[in-house]
Amino acid sequence: MPYSPTGALTTLPAGHPCEDCPVRPITICRSLEARTLADMRRMGNMQRLQPDQPVLHEGDPAKRVFMLTLGALKIYTLLGDGRRQVTGFMFPGDFLGITRDEEYAFTIEALRPSELWWFSREAFDRFVEANPSVERELYKMAAHELAAAQQQMVLLGRKTAAERVASFFLNLLQRGERVSGRTETRFNLPMSRLDMADYLGLTKETVSRMLAELRDRRLIRLETQSRVEVLDRAGLADMAEGHRAA
Amino acid sequence: MPYSPTGALTTLPAGHPCEDCPVRPITICRSLEARTLADMRRMGNMQRLQPDQPVLHEGDPAKRVFMLTLGALKIYTLLGDGRRQVTGFMFPGDFLGITRDEEYAFTIEALRPSELWWFSREAFDRFVEANPSVERELYKMAAHELAAAQQQMVLLGRKTAAERVASFFLNLLQRGERVSGRTETRFNLPMSRLDMADYLGLTKETVSRMLAELRDRRLIRLETQSRVEVLDRAGLADMAEGHRAA
DNA sequence: CGCTCTCTTGAAGAATATCAACGTGAGTGG
DNA sequence: CCACTCACGTTGATATTCTTCAAGAGAGCG
Numbered sequence: 001m002p003y004s005p006t007g008a009l010t011t012l013p014a015g016h017p018c019e020d021c022p023v024r025p026i027t028i029c030r031s032l033e034a035r036t037l038a039d040m041r042r043m044g045n046m047q048r049l050q051p052d053q054p055v056l057h058e059g060d061p062a063k064r065v066f067m068l069t070l071g072a073l074k075i076y077t078l079l080g081d082g083r084r085q086v087t088g089f090m091f092p093g094d095f096l097g098i099t100r101d102e103e104y105a106f107t108i109e110a111l112r113p114s115e116l117w118w119f120s121r122e123a124f125d126r127f128v129e130a131n132p133s134v135e136r137e138l139y140k141m142a143a144h145e146l147a148a149a150q151q152q153m154v155l156l157g158r159k160t161a162a163e164r165v166a167s168f169f170l171n172l173l174q175r176g177e178r179v180s181g182r183t184e185t186r187f188n189l190p191m192s193r194l195d196m197a198d199y200l201g202l203t204k205e206t207v208s209r210m211l212a213e214l215r216d217r218r219l220i221r222l223e224t225q226s227r228v229e230v231l232d233r234a235g236l237a238d239m240a241e242g243h244r245a246a
Numbered sequence: 247m248p249y250s251p252t253g254a255l256t257t258l259p260a261g262h263p264c265e266d267c268p269v270r271p272i273t274i275c276r277s278l279e280a281r282t283l284a285d286m287r288r289m290g291n292m293q294r295l296q297p298d299q300p301v302l303h304e305g306d307p308a309k310r311v312f313m314l315t316l317g318a319l320k321i322y323t324l325l326g327d328g329r330r331q332v333t334g335f336m337f338p339g340d341f342l343g344i345t346r347d348e349e350y351a352f353t354i355e356a357l358r359p360s361e362l363w364w365f366s367r368e369a370f371d372r373f374v375e376a377n378p379s380v381e382r383e384l385y386k387m388a389a390h391e392l393a394a395a396q397q398q399m400v401l402l403g404r405k406t407a408a409e410r411v412a413s414f415f416l417n418l419l420q421r422g423e424r425v426s427g428r429t430e431t432r433f434n435l436p437m438s439r440l441d442m443a444d445y446l447g448l449t450k451e452t453v454s455r456m457l458a459e460l461r462d463r464r465l466i467r468l469e470t471q472s473r474v475e476v477l478d479r480a481g482l483a484d485m486a487e488g489h490r491a492a
Numbered sequence: 493c494g495c496t497c498t499c500t501t502g503a504a505g506a507a508t509a510t511c512a513a514c515g516t517g518a519g520t521g522g
Numbered sequence: 523c524c525a526c527t528c529a530c531g532t533t534g535a536t537a538t539t540c541t542t543c544a545a546g547a548g549a550g551c552g
Contacts, residue, residue, distance in 0.1 A: 135378075136381055139388060149399065156402035157331045205509075208531060211532090448541090451542080
C-alpha cells in the first residue's frame with residue numbers, strides 16, 4: 001500500500017470565475033498565481049469534463065498535473081465493499097494530481113461540467129526546478145491542506161451529525177467569502193446529498209434530516225436544493241463547535 | 247479560527263533509538279537527516295518530559311521547532327465541551343511544531359518519559375533558507391503526512407470499530423518494521439486505551455471490546471496490556487480493509 | 493500488601509444506519 | 523411550452539452499532 005501524497009493543493013488565481021462555493025482553505029499564493037497560471041495556459045492542454053466523468057483513477061500512473069478552472073470536482077477513496085469516503089471537494093483554482101508517487105492514490109471525478117488544464121509531470125517538475133520559490137509555495141499549500149485535514153479528522157471522529165453539517169456549511173460560506181472578498185449569506189452546494197454524506201461520514205438520509213433540523217431551527221433556509229441561505233451565522237457557528245443548544 | 251499547518255512532520259534519523267512502535271508513515275529523508283540532526287544537536291537545547299507534560303499548547307506563539315529523540319507524544323484538539331480528537335502520535339525522529347502560523351494549532355503532550363531537542367523558529371528558518379533542498383524535504387514530509395491524514399479520514403468516516411482497531415494495529419506493526427528493517431510480529435502500545443479511542447473516534451470501552459474481539463478471533467494476542475503479538479497478519483489485514491468475516 | 497488507576501465486561505440507552513415509501517424538481521421529448 | 527419521467531431528495535419506521543452508565547478485575551506503585 002503506497003503512501004500517496006497530495007491530491008489537491010489549493011491556490012486561488014486572482015479574479016478567477018469561482019461560481020461554486022468552495023470548501024477548503026485557500027492559499028493565496030501570488031508567486032504561483034502569476035507565473036504558473038500564465039505558463040499553464042501556454043504549455044497546458046485544456047480538458048472538459050461532464051458530471052461523473054473521472055479526472056484520474058486511484059492506481060493510474062501519476063503522469064499529469066491539473067488545474068481546475070471551472071466547475072467542481074470530488075476526490076474519494078473506496079473500501080473493498082463499496083463504502084466510500086470523499087476526502088475533499090475541489091473548485092476553480094485548485095491544483096490536483098501533484099504527487100511524488102508513481103501512482104495516484106485516489107479517484108477524482110467531476111461533480112458538474114468542468115474545465116481543467118493539464119500538463120505533464122515532467123513539465124511541472126521542470127517548472128518547479130526552474131522556480132525555486134515554487135517549492136516553498138507548494139509546501140505552504142500542503143501545510144494548509146494538512147491543517148484542513150486535521151480539522152476534518154476532528155469532525156469525523158468527534159462531531160455529531162448536526163455539528164458536521166453545520167461545520168461543512170460554515171466552511172462553504174467562508175470559502176465563498178474568501179473568493180468574493182466580502183461577507184456572504186448564501187452559498188451553493190454543487191455536490192449531491194450522497195457526496196456530502198460520504199464527505200461527512202454519514203448517510204444521505206441523515207444529511208437530509210440534519211438539513212431539516214438546521215432549517216427548523218432557523219439557522220439556514222434552502223433557497224433551492226442546492227443553494228443555502230444562512231439566517232443565523234452565530235447560531236450555525238455555535239452548532240458547528242458543539243455548543244449544544246437543546 | 248486560524249488555519250494551522252503541519253504539526254508533525256515525520257522523518258527517521260537512521261539508527262535512531264525507536265523503542266516504541268510508531269504509527270505514521272516515515273519519510274526517509276537523508277538530506278535532512280545528516281545535516282539537520284547534526285545542527286540540531288549543536289544549536290539545539292535538550293528538554294525532558296514526563297508523561298502528560300505538554301510540549302506545546304494550542305494557541306501558544308509558535309516560536310520553537312522540536313525533534314523528538316526518545317519516548318512518545320500525542321497531538322490532539324479539543325472541542326468546547328471537552329470532546330477530544332487525537333490526530334496523531336509521534337515517535338523518535340519526528341519533527342514537530344513546524345508551522346507558518348503565528349500560533350500552534352493543537353496541543354502536544356508526552357505519553358511517557360520523553361526527550362526532545364528544540365531550537366528557535368528563527369534558527370530553523372535560517373537553516374531552511376540556507377539549505378534550499380530542505381524546503382523540498384519539508385514538502386515531501388508534508389505530502390506524506392497528508393496521505394496519512396487522508397487514510398485516517400477513511401478510517402474515521404467509513405470504518406467500523408473493529409476495522410479501525412485492526413487498521414491501527416497494522417499501521418503500528420508496519421511502522422515498527424520500517425524502524426527495525428525486518429518483519430515483526432509484535433509491537434508496543436505506548437498510549438492508553440483512552441488515547442487510542444480518541445485517535446480512532448471511539449470510546450475506551452469500545453476499544454477494549456474490539457481488542458477482546460480480535461483476541462477471540464485469534465488475530466492477536468495481548469502479551470501485556472501494552473504489548474501486542476500479531477497471530478494472523480492476513481486476517482488482521484482483511485479485517486482492517488473491511489473484508490467482513492462473519 | 494494494599495491502594496489506586498486503568499482496563500474490562502455487562503446492561504441499558506442514544507445516535508445513526510437501514511429499509512421502505514413517498515415527494516419533488518430538473519431535464520427531456522412530445 | 524408543457525407534461526412526463528426518473529433520479530434525487532425527504533420523511534417515516536425499524537434495526538444496529540456504538541455510547542453511556544455501572545460495577546468488578548487486573549496491573550503497577552508506594
